[in-house]
Amino acid sequence: MPLPPLIMFDLDGTLTESKQPLSREMAWALSRLLTVTKVGIISGGALPQFLLQVVEQLPADARLENLYLLPTSGAALFEYRNGDWQKVYEERLSEKDAAHIAEVIRAAAKETGVLDFSSPSWGERIEYRGSQVTLSALGQQAPIIEKKRWDPDRAKKRALQEVIARDLPDFSVKIGGTTSIDVTMQGIDKAYGVRRLCERLGIPEPDALYVGDELGKDGNDEAVFKTAVETHEVSSPEDTRAFIESFLVQK
Numbered sequence: 001m002p003l004p005p006l007i008m009f010d011l012d013g014t015l016t017e018s019k020q021p022l023s024r025e026m027a028w029a030l031s032r033l034l035t036v037t038k039v040g041i042i043s044g045g046a047l048p049q050f051l052l053q054v055v056e057q058l059p060a061d062a063r064l065e066n067l068y069l070l071p072t073s074g075a076a077l078f079e080y081r082n083g084d085w086q087k088v089y090e091e092r093l094s095e096k097d098a099a100h101i102a103e104v105i106r107a108a109a110k111e112t113g114v115l116d117f118s119s120p121s122w123g124e125r126i127e128y129r130g131s132q133v134t135l136s137a138l139g140q141q142a143p144i145i146e147k148k149r150w151d152p153d154r155a156k157k158r159a160l161q162e163v164i165a166r167d168l169p170d171f172s173v174k175i176g177g178t179t180s181i182d183v184t185m186q187g188i189d190k191a192y193g194v195r196r197l198c199e200r201l202g203i204p205e206p207d208a209l210y211v212g213d214e215l216g217k218d219g220n221d222e223a224v225f226k227t228a229v230e231t232h233e234v235s236s237p238e239d240t241r242a243f244i245e246s247f248l249v250q251k
């Protein structure tokens with residue numbers, strides 16, 4: 001594959017394990033990729049999470065001006081200019097919407113019976129991230145092993161998603177990571193973020209590439225098929241790193 005002018009990556013399960021920092025090897029591969037092309041990263045997390053997982057792991061001389069961050073599933077876009085992350089856009093939910101969404105999530109947990117809010121959790125379960133409200137079923141700081149164990153066949157997340165979407169017809173309700181559901185404004189999803197970034201950079205969608213670990217049906221990356229970008233599915237961060245390396249040896 002020739003080197004695309006823009007490569008976009010999902011974060012959890014693609015560049016890193018869920019909520020973990022980039023590995024040293026991945027940080028190195030990504031920083032070399034940034035010297036040859038533009039890179040976008042799109043995920044359900046908020047900006048601080050991106051800085052922690054990605055930016056702070058990169059070598060000090062990384063070409064951050066070639067890196068574009070799309071937190072909260074593409075509801076916002078940040079670029080690095082004049083030594084700081086500048087907001088290009090952010091589609092914010094109001095506090096009132098956020099409170100209503102939280103209420104609906106709690107009711108859905110009760111109705112489906114798959115999640116008990118009175119049981120102990122690892123940190124907050126519902127987080128308002130400006131442009132998104134996220135349910136993390138076990139809490140924001142739950143250990144990966146517990147998260148992987150909670151819903152391996154996605155049945156619990158699907159049940160929650162269905163009921164929440166039914167009760168929030170004016171919002172977009174998507175399965176996020178291993179234990180999470182993301183609620184954004186209607187029409188905001190990874191496809192929206194991908195489109196906005198291509199537009200911002202003046203790169204035709206078919207020239208850009210999206211790399212993710214959940215491009216299949218109901219997967220967290222599936223929305224990207226609504227755009228015209230090329231896609232590549234990976235099975236793990238290791239697989240992604242090998243794929244990145246394949247572009248670096250071409251140079």
Ligand SMILES: [Mg+2]
Pocket residue numbers: 010011012013014212213214220
């Ligand atoms: Mg993923």
